[in-house]
Amino acid sequence: MGASASSVVSDAEMMKSTAIAVGVACVIYLIYKWIVRPVNRVKRLGDLGFYFGEELTGRYKESQIERMKRLRVLGDLPPVYPNGWFCIAESGDIAPKEIKPIIFMGEQLTLIRAESGKVHLINSYCPHLGANFNVGGRVVDGNCVQCPFHGWIFSGETGKCTRIPYSDGTIPEQAKVSTWPVREVNKCIYVWYHCDGHDPEWEIPEIMDITAGNWTYKGRTEHEILCHCQEIPENGADIAHLNYLHLIGVNEGNNITRIQMDKTEPLIKHVWNGKWEAEPEPNQHISAMYLKQFMTVAGIPIPLTYSDLKAIQIGPGIVHMMFDFGFLGRGIVMQHVTPEEPVQQRVRFTMYADLNDAFAKFFLISEANHFERDIYIWTNKRYIKNPLYAKNDGPIGKHRRWFNRFYGENSPRLNRDGSLTNRPISINDW
Numbered sequence: 001m002g003a004s005a006s007s008v009v010s011d012a013e014m015m016k017s018t019a020i021a022v023g024v025a026c027v028i029y030l031i032y033k034w035i036v037r038p039v040n041r042v043k044r045l046g047d048l049g050f051y052f053g054e055e056l057t058g059r060y061k062e063s064q065i066e067r068m069k070r071l072r073v074l075g076d077l078p079p080v081y082p083n084g085w086f087c088i089a090e091s092g093d094i095a096p097k098e099i100k101p102i103i104f105m106g107e108q109l110t111l112i113r114a115e116s117g118k119v120h121l122i123n124s125y126c127p128h129l130g131a132n133f134n135v136g137g138r139v140v141d142g143n144c145v146q147c148p149f150h151g152w153i154f155s156g157e158t159g160k161c162t163r164i165p166y167s168d169g170t171i172p173e174q175a176k177v178s179t180w181p182v183r184e185v186n187k188c189i190y191v192w193y194h195c196d197g198h199d200p201e202w203e204i205p206e207i208m209d210i211t212a213g214n215w216t217y218k219g220r221t222e223h224e225i226l227c228h229c230q231e232i233p234e235n236g237a238d239i240a241h242l243n244y245l246h247l248i249g250v251n252e253g254n255n256i257t258r259i260q261m262d263k264t265e266p267l268i269k270h271v272w273n274g275k276w277e278a279e280p281e282p283n284q285h286i287s288a289m290y291l292k293q294f295m296t297v298a299g300i301p302i303p304l305t306y307s308d309l310k311a312i313q314i315g316p317g318i319v320h321m322m323f324d325f326g327f328l329g330r331g332i333v334m335q336h337v338t339p340e341e342p343v344q345q346r347v348r349f350t351m352y353a354d355l356n357d358a359f360a361k362f363f364l365i366s367e368a369n370h371f372e373r374d375i376y377i378w379t380n381k382r383y384i385k386n387p388l389y390a391k392n393d394g395p396i397g398k399h400r401r402w403f404n405r406f407y408g409e410n411s412p413r414l415n416r417d418g419s420l421t422n423r424p425i426s427i428n429d430w
């Protein structure tokens with residue numbers, strides 16, 4: 001009897017310890033899954049960028065954002081829409097036979113993916129009676145859009161009406177919507193805009209390591225930001241702010257009121273050796289910034305914290321940030337700035353690398369925290385046309401002169417009343 005009692009006890013204990021072991025294994029597995037899951041950090045307008053000293057919510061927060069927009073001094077802004085390729089979606093956002101509403105340069109556009117996989121971008125308003133394809137339109141006949149109002153069908157390729165299902169009369173000549181040039185490369189979808197209707201003057205370089213699958217997807221971040229589109233790439237040429245706004249600390253995160261800027265010799269410091277240069281013809285649309293970065297403790301560089309960063313800006317809206325962490329691996333963060341309104345940008349970062357998943361996640365999240373510090377500045381600053389430069393400010397002036405090449409006489413400018421001098425149209429409408 002004693003023997004059987006003790007065996008009952010040990011069975012119960014056995015079950016208990018098995019349950020604990022299973023529980024611990026589950027927790028470890030969930031933590032592991034969290035660590036290796038690609039980052040998807042999305043911050044909407046008002047999630048950050050305003051600092052009021054308190055968390056705002058609901059209707060009151062919305063009214064405060066409206067107020068900040070109203071009271072904002074924008075300064076003497078450059079034209080608001082530069083010429084170039086801009087990212088409007090990531091490839092995974094749209095499957096064959098799907099339709100996706102796009103807002104680009106203040107215009108409502110419709111992106112479709114044909115049955116064949118090819119993407120097309122057209123203006124959203126139907127020339128028949130003006131319905132909007134984005135609300136109820138669908139992909140039919142391979143690569144066409146069918147309007148939800150009376151069922152007219154337009155080719156995504158040419159924009160021409162191909163069929164009026166209820167009418168066997170002729171199709172009016174003017175039954176046509178505008179089409180925009182698009183490219184799909186590096187798992188992103190881009191549109192070309194030029195204020196004088198010029199055809200694409202350059203192409204987006206393909207990253208063979210992404211196409212070949214050598215670098216795998218490590219995650220993305222997306223931010224909606226109230227600022228002029230030039231502020232974001234200009235930040236890369238602004239060397240002096242790196243050792244103030246981007247000081248590394250333990251728990252500041254993206255909260256810029258917590259950064260201890262009076263630390264003259266912080267324990268851990270990033271040291272940057274910046275070099276900026278524009279490429280010669282025929283690649284004048286490319287500029288490159290080289291950064292060597294390492295941490296120091298009490299002035300002594302720490303081995304293994306060395307990294308080589310090369311930020312290649314390709315036109316006004318694309319930056320390929322290539323990084324090399326030595327034996328830890330290499331990769332890219334593609335940084336895309338897309339003007340959706342004169343002073344409202346959608347910024348998408350996507351990361352591909354051969355780094356360890358946990359390290360890639362740490363890297364992308366810390367990048368995002370630092371980027372969000374910049375957002376607090378951009379959201380509230382005015383544009384200064386002639387800054388007061390000091391020694392060691394970095395090549396801001398050079399960057400501005402280079403960036404000017406993306407504007408022309410006809411580039412839309414923002415009037416004081418909030419209207420534009422002219423509306424962006426597709427080069428196919430010139």
Ligand SMILES: *[C@@H]1O[C@H](CO)[C@@H](O)[C@H](O)[C@H]1NC(C)=O
Nearest residue numbers: 207208209210212213214215
């Ligand atoms: C991808 O990796 C393979 C095998 O390591 C290598 O042969 C190939 O050159 C790499 N592709 C690119 C584009 O670097």
Ligand SMILES: *[C@@H]1O[C@H](CO)[C@@H](O)[C@H](O)[C@H]1NC(C)=O
Nearest residue numbers: 051053054055255256257258
């Ligand atoms: C930022 O930090 C300050 C100081 O610690 C704190 O009072 C404030 O609530 C924080 N703000 C946000 C948005 O986290």
Ligand code: FES
Nearest residue numbers: 126128129147150
């Ligand atoms: S409004 Fe589009 S078919 Fe009539």
Ligand SMILES: [Fe+2]
Nearest residue numbers: 235241246374
């Ligand atoms: Fe910055």
